[in-house]
Every structure is written in C-alpha cells, then in structure tokens.
Amino acid sequence: MSVVSFTATVLDKNGDRGRAKMHVPLSLYPYDEQSIAVTWADMISLVSDGVVTRVDRTYKSYSGTLPPAGSSRPLDGSKLLLFFGETWQDAVCIIVPNPIMDLFRSTGPGAGFVLDETLPAVQSFIDMARGDLVGPEGQALGPFIVGGLAR
Amino acid sequence: MAWRKQGVQTVTYTLRDYNGDTSTMQLNVPDTVILEDVDTWAKGTGLANLEALTDAVVVGISINQSYYDDAPATPPSTSNVERKGSFTFRADNGLTMNIQVPSIDRSLVVPGSHLLTGAAVDAFVAMVVDEGLFDLVGLVSASGAKLTGLYKAPVETMRRK
Numbered sequence: 001m002s003v004v005s006f007t008a009t010v011l012d013k014n015g016d017r018g019r020a021k022m023h024v025p026l027s028l029y030p031y032d033e034q035s036i037a038v039t040w041a042d043m044i045s046l047v048s049d050g051v052v053t054r055v056d057r058t059y060k061s062y063s064g065t066l067p068p069a070g071s072s073r074p075l076d077g078s079k080l081l082l083f084f085g086e087t088w089q090d091a092v093c094i095i096v097p098n099p100i101m102d103l104f105r106s107t108g109p110g111a112g113f114v115l116d117e118t119l120p121a122v123q124s125f126i127d128m129a130r131g132d133l134v135g136p137e138g139q140a141l142g143p144f145i146v147g148g149l150a151r
Numbered sequence: 152m153a154w155r156k157q158g159v160q161t162v163t164y165t166l167r168d169y170n171g172d173t174s175t176m177q178l179n180v181p182d183t184v185i186l187e188d189v190d191t192w193a194k195g196t197g198l199a200n201l202e203a204l205t206d207a208v209v210v211g212i213s214i215n216q217s218y219y220d221d222a223p224a225t226p227p228s229t230s231n232v233e234r235k236g237s238f239t240f241r242a243d244n245g246l247t248m249n250i251q252v253p254s255i256d257r258s259l260v261v262p263g264s265h266l267l268t269g270a271a272v273d274a275f276v277a278m279v280v281d282e283g284l285f286d287l288v289g290l291v292s293a294s295g296a297k298l299t300g301l302y303k304a305p306v307e308t309m310r311r312k
Contacts, residue, residue, distance in 0.1 A: 001295025004186070010253040011226050018232030018253025022279070022290050030185050036285050037218040038154050043278050046271045050230040050254030054219040059186055061194070062211045073206055075172045080204060097166050097174040098207040121203035128200045132192065134179050138158030 002026040005058045006040045010050035017053075020044050026059065033057055073098070078151040080115065084129065085142040092135040092142075104149050115147025122147070152224070156182055157217040162193045164201060165211035174207065182216060189214050230254045236267055238305045240279060242296035250279065251308075260307045267305040276301055 003023040010018045022040060024031070037055035044052050080099035085091035103122060104113035115122060126144045133141055159179040167173045178197065180189055193212050202209060236255030240248050252275075259267045280298050282289040290298050 001291070003291055003293060003295050005293075010232055011223065012230035012232045012254050013226045013228050014231070016232045018235065018251075020250060020252050022250060023293055023295075024285070025291055025295055026186075029187055031285060033186075033216065034154060034156060034218055039285065041154070041220075043275055044252055047236055047256055047259060047267075047275045048230075048252050048254045049227055049256040050232055051223050051226045052220065053223045054217055057186075057216045057218070059190060059214045060211065061190070061213075073168065074170050075166075075168045075174050075207060094178065095176055096201065096204050097176055098168065098205050100204060100206050103204060121200075125200045125204055128196055129178075132180065132196065134159055134181050136159060136179055138179075138181060 002059075002061070004029070005060075006037055007056045007058065008040050008044045008052050009054045009056070010044060010048055011053050012050045018050065020048075076151065078149060080147060081150055082115070082126070082129070082147045083145040084135075085145060087142075088145070090139075090142065091145060092139075094129060094133075099149065113149040115149075117144070117147070152220050152222040154218055155221050157219065158182055160184065160189055160214060160216045162189065162197060163213040163215065164193075164198075164209050165213070166205060166207035167210045168207050173210070176201075186214060186216075226254075229257060233310045235308050235310075236272075236305055237308045238276065238279070239302045240292075240298040241300050241302040242292040242294075243299050244292070244294065244296035246292065246294070246296065247302045248292040248296075248298060255307055265306045265308070267307060272305060276305070 004026050005023050007019050007021045041052040041055055075098050080096040082094045083091045105116050107114050130141050160182055162178045163175055165173055165175050232253035236252035238250045259269045259272055261268050279290050280300055
C-alpha cells in the first residue's frame with residue numbers, strides 16, 4: 001500500500017532541529033492536508049517541550065529500475081541550465097543533471113555550448129515548464145531566455 | 152501563530168547512472184494542484200519530458216508540500232531535540248513501527264528510569280492508534296499496515312555525543 005508521510009520539525013533551545021514522522025494511506029486521498037499537518041503538530045506538542053515549526057508532507061514513489069550497464073554515461077557533474085523570466089533579475093533556473101550532449105551546439109572554440117531550442121525535445125520541455133511549473137515563490141515562469149551547459 | 156501552506160509543491164526526481172551514482176533535480180508546481188494530479192503529472196508528462204533531455208535514469212520521485220507556523224514560540228530552556236521519546240507500535244502485518252518524538256518532555260519520564268508515563272503519553276498513544284483520526288483513517292506503518300497498539304512501553308532515549 002502506498003503511503004503519504006508527514007514529518008514534523010521540532011526546534012529546541014539551541015536552534016537544533018529534530019523530526020518526527022508518521023504515515024497515512026494514499027488510497028483515501030484527497031484529505032484535508034493542512035488539518036492533518038496541524039493535528040500531527042499538536043500531537044507532537046502533547047509530549048514534546050520543543051516547538052513544532054513546520055510539517056512536510058511527502059509522497060515518494062520509486063521505479064526501482066537500475067539502468068543496464070552501458071545504458072547511460074556516468075554522472076559527470078554536467079548540468080543543463082534553463083532560464084525563464086521577463087528579465088535576468090527575475091529569472092528562474094531549472095537544472096537537469098547529465099544532459100544528452102546532442103542537445104547542444106557549440107558557439108565556437110572555447111565559447112561553450114548553447115541549448116538548441118529548435119529540437120523537439122527541448123521545445124516540448126520548455127512548453128511543459130511554461131504551462132505546468134512555477135517559480136520558487138509560486139510565480140508563473142516567464143518566457144524562455146536561454147539554455148546552456150555547466151560542468 | 153497560524154499555520155500556513157508554502158506557496159509551491161516540489162517534485163524531486165532522483166536520477167541514477169549505470170555506476171549506481173545518483174543525482175537529484177527539483178521542479179516547482181502550484182500548491183493548488185492536489186497530490187494525485189501532481190503524481191500523475193510527475194510520472195507522465197514531467198517524466199517523459201525530462202527523460203528526453205538526460206541520459207541518466209529516473210529511479211525515484213518525491214512530491215513535497217510544506218506547512219509552517221508563521222510565528223512559532225521560543226523553545227523553552229529545557230528543550231533538547233537529542234532527548235527523544237521512543238514509541239514502538241505493533242502493526243497488523245506482524246511488524247512494528249517506531250515513532251521518535253524529539254525533545255520529549257522531561258516531566259513525562261519516570262524518575263530513576265527511562266520509562267515515559269502520564270496522561271499526555273496515554274493521549275498520544277491513543278491518537279496514534281485511533282482508527283477515526285483525521286475523520287477518515289488512522290495512522291499506518293511505512294508499508295501501509297494499520298497500527299494497532301503499543302508493542303512495548305515508551306521510553307526516553309538520549310544520543311550521546
């Protein structure tokens with residue numbers, strides 16, 4: 001049975017944090033999540049003299065599939081950076097590990113690599129990001145600015 | 152104080168290469184989307200578009216939403232998160248589940264022992280095994296088995312540094 005976890009973070013006098021976790025079944029979703037989070041915080045406060053400052057709801061799923069040997073190159077620290085925003089000041093960056101190198105074109109010797117926006121896979125990801133994702137403050141993503149390779 | 156919902160949910164993908172090394176990446180989705188729909192998106196549209204860009208393999212997906220107290224109290228001078236209450240519950244699949252409560256209140260510890268006792272301890276245990284908790288369902292173990300009662304008496308534990 002799949003479960004959803006709620007983890008309460010408890011703060012003590014030294015500023016140290018500890019965590020208390022419990023689970024509820026996914027099958028009966030949707031719950032009033034905030035009510036569960038607050039109830040769990042209240043339950044911990046019954047028996048703890050620390051202060052509950054936050055509760056995180058987490059749902060994890062795993063494919064459990066190991067890549068077959070030779071199917072992927074080793075993680076080499078390379079990242080695809082995709083920037084979205086009206087201006088660079090409000091830009092949001094999405095980072096993808098180990099990008100496929102065919103997605104990039106060189107801009108000249110020593111000048112680095114730029115994402116090829118004309119590729120269908122790139123266009124599809126950009127469309128998805130603009131349609132479905134938000135920035136860290138919940139703001140809508142602005143237009144795509146540029147994509148590049150970092151390593 | 153009031154409890155607030157963080158303005159975004161995060162979808163964290165764990166990627167693995169054939170050496171077994173892993174890396175993670177994070178995407179933000181609106182907090183208004185219910186968990187089931189985020190899960191469907193993360194395993195469908197999100198996963199397909201991501202796998203078209205990377206040659207590592209996605210082996211894990213985690214969807215997180217945070218709730219926080221916007222004006223938390225100051226922790227009392229007695230508080231210490233290394234002092235934990237250890238509550239071990241029996242589950243209906245024959246296994247057990249341990250819930251650790253950081254900074255367990257020292258007034259609940261029986262003098263001269265590490266046992267926990269008192270009305271607050273009883274109330275906590277009763278709520279954990281209450282099938283009607285949250286009006287819908289009680290708590291379960293990580294594998295989804297219903298928690299049915301205490302497996303052994305709750306105790307205080309302290310990590311020694």
